[in-house]
Amino acid sequence: MRRTARLLLIALAALAATLGAQAPAPQPVFRGGTDLVQVDVSVLDGKRHPVRGLTAADFQIFEDGQPRDVQAFTEVDLPDRVAPQDAAWTRDVPADVASNRTTQDDGRLVVILLDRTIPPGEPTLTAKRIAAATINQMGPTDLGAVVSTSNGAVQNLTSDRARLLRTLDASDLSTDISAEAKEIEESVFALTGRTWNTMNDGRCLCGVCVLDTIARVADGVQSATSRRKVLFFIGSDLILQTAGSADSARQDVGCEKRLRDARDNMFQAVDRANLTIHSLDPSGLVNFSPATRTSSTLRGAAVAAALTTAAGEHLRRQGSLQVLPDRTGGRAVMNTNGPDTIVPDLFRESNSYYLIGFRPSDPRPNGTFHKITVKTVRPGLKVHARSGYTSPASTERAVGGAALSEPVRTALTGLLPAAATPIDLNAAAFATPGALTSAVVLTIGADAFAAAASGEAGGSHDAPLEVVASAFDRGGRPAGVARQTLELSWPAASDPQRRFDVLSRLNLRPGDYEIRVAVSSGTEVPAASVFTSVTVPSFTTAPLSLSDMILASTAGTLTAPRDFLSALLPIVPTARRTFTPADKLVAFFRVYQGTNRNDPLAPVQLHTTVIDAHDRVVAGESAALDAAAFANERTADHYVTLPLAGLRPGEYLLKVDTTMGTRSAGRTLRFVVS
Numbered sequence: 001m002r003r004t005a006r007l008l009l010i011a012l013a014a015l016a017a018t019l020g021a022q023a024p025a026p027q028p029v030f031r032g033g034t035d036l037v038q039v040d041v042s043v044l045d046g047k048r049h050p051v052r053g054l055t056a057a058d059f060q061i062f063e064d065g066q067p068r069d070v071q072a073f074t075e076v077d078l079p080d081r082v083a084p085q086d087a088a089w090t091r092d093v094p095a096d097v098a099s100n101r102t103t104q105d106d107g108r109l110v111v112i113l114l115d116r117t118i119p120p121g122e123p124t125l126t127a128k129r130i131a132a133a134t135i136n137q138m139g140p141t142d143l144g145a146v147v148s149t150s151n152g153a154v155q156n157l158t159s160d161r162a163r164l165l166r167t168l169d170a171s172d173l174s175t176d177i178s179a180e181a182k183e184i185e186e187s188v189f190a191l192t193g194r195t196w197n198t199m200n201d202g203r204c205l206c207g208v209c210v211l212d213t214i215a216r217v218a219d220g221v222q223s224a225t226s227r228r229k230v231l232f233f234i235g236s237d238l239i240l241q242t243a244g245s246a247d248s249a250r251q252d253v254g255c256e257k258r259l260r261d262a263r264d265n266m267f268q269a270v271d272r273a274n275l276t277i278h279s280l281d282p283s284g285l286v287n288f289s290p291a292t293r294t295s296s297t298l299r300g301a302a303v304a305a306a307l308t309t310a311a312g313e314h315l316r317r318q319g320s321l322q323v324l325p326d327r328t329g330g331r332a333v334m335n336t337n338g339p340d341t342i343v344p345d346l347f348r349e350s351n352s353y354y355l356i357g358f359r360p361s362d363p364r365p366n367g368t369f370h371k372i373t374v375k376t377v378r379p380g381l382k383v384h385a386r387s388g389y390t391s392p393a394s395t396e397r398a399v400g401g402a403a404l405s406e407p408v409r410t411a412l413t414g415l416l417p418a419a420a421t422p423i424d425l426n427a428a429a430f431a432t433p434g435a436l437t438s439a440v441v442l443t444i445g446a447d448a449f450a451a452a453a454s455g456e457a458g459g460s461h462d463a464p465l466e467v468v469a470s471a472f473d474r475g476g477r478p479a480g481v482a483r484q485t486l487e488l489s490w491p492a493a494s495d496p497q498r499r500f501d502v503l504s505r506l507n508l509r510p511g512d513y514e515i516r517v518a519v520s521s522g523t524e525v526p527a528a529s530v531f532t533s534v535t536v537p538s539f540t541t542a543p544l545s546l547s548d549m550i551l552a553s554t555a556g557t558l559t560a561p562r563d564f565l566s567a568l569l570p571i572v573p574t575a576r577r578t579f580t581p582a583d584k585l586v587a588f589f590r591v592y593q594g595t596n597r598n599d600p601l602a603p604v605q606l607h608t609t610v611i612d613a614h615d616r617v618v619a620g621e622s623a624a625l626d627a628a629a630f631a632n633e634r635t636a637d638h639y640v641t642l643p644l645a646g647l648r649p650g651e652y653l654l655k656v657d658t659t660m661g662t663r664s665a666g667r668t669l670r671f672v673v674s
Contacts, residue, residue: 036071036357037063038225040274041374042329042350042384050352051381052077061358062373072357076106076226078139078350087615089653091140094160095670096548097426097445097577098532100417102159107141108228108350109157109221110134112164115210115235116150118173118282126282126339127234128168133340134232135164137347143227146171147217149210154476156514157416158533166512170474206255207239211262214277214324218269220415222386228350230330231277232343238279238320270328274386278330278346279321284337286314329384356385365391407527408468411518414529418518421448421528426575427515428548430568431539431595432507433633438536439568441550442469442482442504442517445575448528449521450500450558465560466520469504471513479513480506486560499557501574503564510538540596544604544663547590549656551576551669554583570637578672579644587640587654589667591625595634601627604660608640611653618652619643647673 039061043051056073103109112134118127131146138144143157146167155167204210214231221229240263242256270277322332331346333339360370367390374385404412411418424445432439449465464487471480482504502519512535520527537545553559553574562572571588579585591604603626610619619642629636642654654669 035359035363037360037389039356039372039374039385040225040228041354041356042228042276043354043376044329044349044382046380048331048349050349052352054354054376054378056356058376058378059354059356060375060377061356063358063361064371065373066361068358068361070356071359072355074355075352076355077352078107078141086613087611089611089615089668090613090651092161093653093668093670094158094163095577097424097575098530099422099424100419100528100530101422102143103157103224103416104226104419105141106226107139107143108230109224110138110142110144111217111221111231112144112146113213113217113231113233113235114146114148114150114171114173115233116204117235117237118150119236123236123282123284124173126284127173129340130232130234130280130282130343131168132165133343135161135168137343147213148173149204149213154474155533156531160533163512163533167474206258208258208262210238211259211266215262215266215269217415218266218273218275221275222273224416226355228353229273229275230350231275233277233279233324234282235279236281236283237317238323240320240323267327270324271387272389274384275328276330276350276384277324277328279325279332279334280339280342281318281321281334282339285335329382360391362391367391404468405466405520405527408466408518408520411520411527411529412468412470412516417529417531418527420526423448423519423528423530424575425515425517425530425532426550426573427532427534428550428573429534429536430547430590431592431635432568433595435507436540437507437509438539440471440506440508440513440515440534440536441565441569441573442506442515443550443573443575444502444504444517444519444530445499446502446519447498447500449519449525450498464522465502467502467504467517469506469515469517471506471508471515474512480508482506499553499574499576501553501557501559501576503559503561503573505565508536510536539592539594541594542592543594543597543599544658544660544665545592546656546658546665546667547592549587549589549654549667549669551671552586552588554579554585577670578674580674581645581647583644585642585644587642587669589638589656591630591636591638591658593630593634593660597634601630601634602660603627604636604658606638607657609655610642610647611655613651618647642671644673649673
């Protein structure tokens with residue numbers, strides 16, 4: 001597998017082998033499901049503050065140079081990180097059910113790129129501070145990702161800030177070169193006063209891996225037309241062309257061409273996606289006085305020449321870091337020892353933006369690229385929007401035999417999930433008796449597939465459903481795959497409250513994983529995918545651990561295959577998280593005392609609370625599990641009946657805390673009462 005593909009969020013190649021001042025008329029709100037082309041537009045004033053209060057009459061939009069009428073218009077003002085009246089958990093605790101619709105919601109897509117050019121030592125610590133500050137600035141509707149072009153861990157888009165921070169802590173930002181290579185670098189520096197030429201570095205041929213990664217990120221987020229897309233490039237250099245004289249460039253034709261092609265592809269990708277790129281240099285202030293070279297063996301004119309060369313190289317690096325911010329409307333943060341303190345200002349620039357929709361001149365799905373230009377009639381404002389769009393291809397290529405169908409393959413391998421058809425996903429880890437791996441139970445909410453297949457009239461309809469689930473570790477390496485083809489007889493769609501869930505599972509070792517699930521029913525509805533993350537505890541060795549919490553399916557829920565998990569779980573789980581006061585709701589989890597341990601069993605205390613969005617405890621209970629309760633496989637089951645009838649409409653947090661002596665473990669689960 002190519003290194004550039006492995007470093008971009010997940011191992012996509014491996015998976016593919018097994019996303020005017022007159023008063024304006026009332027403006028329609030732009031949401032999905034239309035035949036309009038949607039463009040997210042950022043408008044900044046001379047002080048780089050977002051400009052609010054504009055109307056459709058303030059914009060002009062052109063497709064292939066021809067003016068188009070604004071058919072839909074929405075101003076988006078992103079909420080603060082936590083509203084003053086809301087509890088902190090409403091932002092800090094992620095939902096345990098992921099939806100592919102979240103990428104089409106308002107908010108930001110924030111990608112943190114930790115580049116291979118981060119110098120060792122203090123700059124590495126600074127780089128992590130920048131990334132942590134970026135994660136901590138994310139708002140409640142933002143999704144963030146961590147990408148690395150060195151050896152760092154990767155994390156796909158998620159609202160879970162704690163998971164992003166753990167990924168950052170696990171990242172090794174070194175480029176991991178050999179001792180021999182380091183010795184060569186030191187020799188070259190001693191002789192020339194210059195650092196090793198990264199153009200000749202076999203770890204990233206000609207330096208194109210970084211440009212490829214940026215292009216892949218841009219292409220991946222292009223389809224998220226309702227969100228502002230921001231890339232934080234954290235590094236000290238960005239190689240855009242071969243260095244040196246014209247003669248040396250001509251002698252290195254291979255690198256020159258590779259760089260030119262990668263650079264052009266990257267520029268086109270970031271333009272198409274309307275991806276704002278901020279460059280943040282963690283190197284800090286650099287001093288080029290003679291005192292900085294006191295340990296050098298160079299003297300006199302050689303010192304001056306070396307300083308001149310170093311200063312010139314420093315200016316070249318700074319110039320390269322300015323290129324993408326200048327092109328995309330971002331900022332370059334350099335020559336400061338506190339670049340992380342600038343991050344809040346960068347976020348404020350994207351607190352407000354506009355969604356503009358127009359009807360294309362040629363609505364045919366023919367795969368043609370169309371150029372977009374957006375202007376404002378108000379002087380002195382800077383407008384940033386994507387440069388174009390590509391209409392959908394007219395046909396899908398089919399793949400026969402046992403291979404994945406092309407719609408499923410495409411749905412699984414994108415940076416963003418395929419969201420034309422809405423689906424939900426809950427992933428919950430449970431210990432598997434007698435095994436070193438754990439069962440990750442997957443509950444997929446597939447209401448749209450059931451509704452489409454059941455038809456308009458009475459009776460039932462037979463339809464196959466293909467479900468493919470895959471898991472990837474922190475390095476983007478495939479860790480497991482499961483595939484099911486279900487032949488289902490769908491009842492007629494008469495009850496709009498009816499719920500349909502599909503069950504699957506993956507067997508995984510302890511660790512952090514990204515889970516990707518794709519669902520397809522042939523030609524009934526477009527293939528869909530949904531991505532989430534799960535942490536599998538070390539149930540076998542941890543003295544005290546908890547499974548994830550799951551909710552039992554309620555009345556009106558159809559589950560397939562209904563008995564799929566009967567050997568593992570005493571209830572049938574659901575991905576539903578919105579309930580009425582009349583629903584009967586039970587939560588279930590397991591408590592483990594190390595399934596492979598031999599130390600004496602001990603009693604465990606449990607405390608369960610239900611907390612509302614204003615941080616008030618509205619229900620709670622305490623219980624005790626004595627040592628005898630763990631006699632079966634050092635495991636004990638526990639149920640919690642949720643008091644829905646006594647809860648007002650709103651968001652709630654179910655919180656479970658367990659203690660065993662000095663040890664503790666806990667779980668949380670968000671739900672809504674309508």
